[in-house]
Structures are given as structure tokens and as C-alpha cells.
Amino acid sequence: MKEYEELNFTDDFMFCKVMTNNPDLCHELLELIIGHRIGKFTRIDKQAPIEITADGKGVRFDVYSEDDENTVFDCEMQVSQKSNFPKRMRYYQGMIDLNLIERGADYNDLRKSYIIFICPFDVFQKGLHKYTFENQCIEMPELKLDDETRKIFLCAGGTADDVSDDMKDFLDWLIGKRGKSELVKALDNAVQKARDHEEWRLEYMTLLMRDQEMIRRGREEGRLQEIFLSVQEGDYSIERAAQKAGMDIQSVEKAMVDAGYKIPECV
Numbered sequence: 705m706k707e708y709e710e711l712n713f714t715d716d717f718m719f720c721k722v723m724t725n726n727p728d729l730c731h732e733l734l735e736l737i738i739g740h741r742i743g744k745f746t747r748i749d750k751q752a753p754i755e756i757t758a759d760g761k762g763v764r765f766d767v768y769s770e771d772d773e774n775t776v777f778d779c780e781m782q783v784s785q786k787s788n789f790p791k792r793m794r795y796y797q798g799m800i801d802l803n804l805i806e807r808g809a810d811y812n813d814l815r816k817s818y819i820i821f822i823c824p825f826d827v828f829q830k831g832l833h834k835y836t837f838e839n840q841c842i843e844m845p846e847l848k849l850d851d852e853t854r855k856i857f858l859c860a861g862g863t864a865d866d867v868s869d870d871m872k873d874f875l876d877w878l879i880g881k882r883g884k885s886e887l888v889k890a891l892d893n894a895v896q897k898a899r900d901h902e903e904w905r906l907e908y909m910t911l912l913m914r915d916q917e918m919i920r921r922g923r924e925e926g927r928l929q930e931i932f933l934s935v936q937e938g939d940y941s942i943e944r945a946a947q948k949a950g951m952d953i954q955s956v957e958k959a960m961v962d963a964g965y966k967i968p969e970c971v
Contacts, residue, residue: 713877714781714783716766719767721898723766724750730779734777737834743771746770746772747769748767749769775815776800777817783823793819800817815852816852819854821858824879826859827857831864835856837856838853932960933965935967
């Protein structure tokens with residue numbers, strides 16, 4: 705994990721803070737990405753969680769916003785190259801729709817929505833800076849489904865001459881080049897100011913320590929599971945397991961049973 709002073713716009717924490725605490729800049733950037741005017745924000749949230757069921761997989765949107773023209777925007781910063789981006793977008797779309805429509809409501813109540821993934825690399829390796837997807841008929845490509853959903857991948861790794869100068873400037877800035885446009889200068893200034901924000905620094909350090917503790921616990925749980933498995937398979941005696949785990953014998957036996965492992969009678 706980076707030190708707070710090292711965070712850039714592409715880092716999840718900084719991206720969310722800058723976008724949600726500078727709604728005018730967020731609004732301007734969304735208009736640049738989408739390519740036309742959008743309505744006035746009526747809501748803008750950072751790390752907005754949506755959990756439809758208690759035992760279902762929820763999502764946590766980076767920057768979720770709604771405007772006064774009945775449109776929803778989810779803007780995500782994606783810095784890790786993954787193979788599941790399309791299905792991740794599909795799931796996000798489903799969660800947005802389920803969250804917006806109440807039981808018994810008319811399907812016409814579903815809002816127009818945009819899901820945007822901003823990436824420092826070219827997701828599809830086709831050379832474009834911007835890939836826009838909407839549903840259309842395979843047999844008649846000119847026939848659009850018109851379900852008012854649109855998904856956009858914005859890729860700094862593109863090489864084609866397919867976006868405006870302002871968009872290219874923004875994407876170049878994402879990968880470390882000096883920005884020239886007024887929007888990029890304003891975003892860069894917002895990042896600099898955020899680095900001096902003491903409350904945000906403390907929040908980030910608290911999250912960092914929490915994450916480090918979770919990693920430590922995960923490693924410790926993994927180590928204990930290896931020890932428990934060795935006992936179950938007869939490779940370790942309970943005494944040896946207690947020594948390896950730094951626990952007393954009774955605690956090891958209880959932890960093994962609680963974790964679902966069997967203690968051989970011969971040990």
C-alpha cells in the first residue's frame with residue numbers, strides 16, 4: 705500500500721475523495737466522457753454499497769451519482785487488468801436496476817444508466833481510447849434494444865485518434881504525463897489539496913492499518929489451517945501442533961473442532 709502523500713487520481717481512495725468532494729469537476733468529467741450535457745446532480749456518493757439480500761454478493765460503487773434528468777452514473781477506477789470486466793459490468797448493471805425499482809413498480813420506472821470503467825490500460829487491446837457498448841440486434845445491427853443502458857470503457861492505453869484533445873489530455877495525465885487542459889489542471893490541483901487534508905490522511909491510515917491487520921489475520925488463519933490439516937492427516941501430534949501454533953493443547957483441539965477438522969484418536 706502507498707503512503708498517503710504518494711496517492712494519485714488513479715488510486716481508489718484519492719479518486720473517490722476528489723470526485724465526490726468536487727462535484728463540479730465530477731460533472732465536467734462525466735460530460736467529457738459521455739460526450740454530451742448531463743443534468744444537475746441530485747445525488748453523489750463515494751463507495752456506495754448495495755446489498756439486495758443478506759447472503760447475496762453486494763457491490764460497492766466507487767462514485768455513484770444521479771441527475772435531475774432521471775439518469776444514473778456509476779464511475780469506477782480500474783487499475784488491475786482482469787479478465788472479468790464484462791461480467792463485472794453486467795453484475796453492476798443488475799444491482800443498479802434492482803436497487804432502483806421497488807417491488808410491484810412498473811419497468812418504465814427504470815432509469816437511464818451509464819457504467820464507466822476508467823483504465824490506465826487498453827482493456828480489449830484493439831487500440832481505442834473509448835469503447836462504448838449498448839444492446840442491439842445481431843441480425844439487424846441498426847436495430848437498438850433501447851433499454852437505456854450504456855457501458856463505457858475509457859482506456860489510457862489506446863493508440864487510435866478516436867477522442868477529443870481534452871479527453872486525450874485527461875488520459876495522458878492518468879498515466880503520468882503533464883496535463884494541459886483546464887479540467888486536468890483543476891483535477892491535479894484537487895489531488896494536491898487532498899494530499900494536505902489531515903482528516904482524509906487519518907482516514908486513509910486507519911483503512912491501511914485495517915487492511916494490513918486483515919492480511920495478517922488471513923496469513924495466520926492459513927498457517928493454522930495447515931497445522932490443523934497436518935494433525936488430521938497424522939503428520940503432527942497435538943503436542944507438536946500446539947508448539948507450532950503457540951497455543952496450549954486444549955485451545956488447539958477446540959480451534960480444530962470449531963474449524964471443522966477431525967482429531968485422530970491415535971494422537
